Amino acid sequence: MTTGLDTTQPVWFYDFLSPFSYLLLEQHDKWPDVPFKPVPVSLPDLYRHWGHRSGADVPSKRIFTYRHALFRAEQLGIPFKMPPVHPFDSNSxxxxxxxxxxxxxxxxxxFRFIWRDGRDPSTPDGFAKLCERVGVGHGEALIEFEETVAQLRRNTDDAIALGVFGVPTFWMNKQLFWGEDALPMVLYCARTPNWLESREVKRISTLPRGDV
Incomplete structure (x- = not known):
């Protein structure tokens, strides 16, 4: 049986596919003093639902994304090593x-196995090494249980129902905050939650959509 999200509680959505999820988690000591529950979701499934094209499908965007991730890591002083291929299948x-x-x-x-050590968790050898890292035997059997597979689908569906369109995303005070660079906004809204109720925030949140 799968478990649904308690949307009254703070949540942090992630996919191991995302270098920016790794970079944000490495800044955990800066997060608001709130008990965020980490919830894994499928980023490709989020993209498919919203009709988004993966950045990996646009060569110039793919190159910039990797450079930007490396730049942010160096800027923040976070160890960073790209896995041998990207994107990879993060389902396992x-x-x-x-x-x-x-x-x-x-x-x-x-995350550190993938983005600090530069390992691919989608290959048989890589996944076996990952299981060793986290101290798990027979990991290949664990991930095939129907309940486990169904829970990932449920997590992703629940995230979509909240409007989640990418990762990393915080859900706090029933609001979404997307991206590694949104951390200052998360911190500000944790201290000053009424900012989201201000006149200008409400105005831009309900702007009519123009024709393009």
Whole structure:
């Protein structure tokens, strides 16, 4: 049986496919003092739902994204090494996190295996090494349980129902905050939640859409 999200509680949505999710988690000590629940979702499924094209499909965007991730890592002083291929299939790693009921610390270990050590978790050898890293035997069997597969689908569907369109995304005070660079906004809104109720924020949040 799958478990739905408690949308009254703060959530952090991530996919191991995202270098910016890794970079944001490495700044966990700067996050608001709120018990965010880490929830793995499928970024490709989010894109498919919203009709977004993956940045990897646009050569110039793909190159810029990797350069930007490296730049941010160097700027923040965070160790960073791209895996040997990208994008890779992150489903095995996501299901492993679900099977382990991974907390922030365990999720960080998986991210570091991929984005600090530069490993591909989608290959048989890479996944086996990842399981060793997190101290799990028979990980390949764990991720095939129907309940585990279904939970990933449920997580992604629940995220879509909230309007989540990418990762990393915070859900806090029933509002979405997307992107590694949104952390200052998250911190500000944690301290000053009534900002989102200000006249100008309300005005721009309901702007009519023009024809393009």
């Amino acid at each position: 790693a996501l299901r492993l996190a679900i099977a382990l009921r991974a907390d922030i610390s365990a999720v960080r270990d998986i």
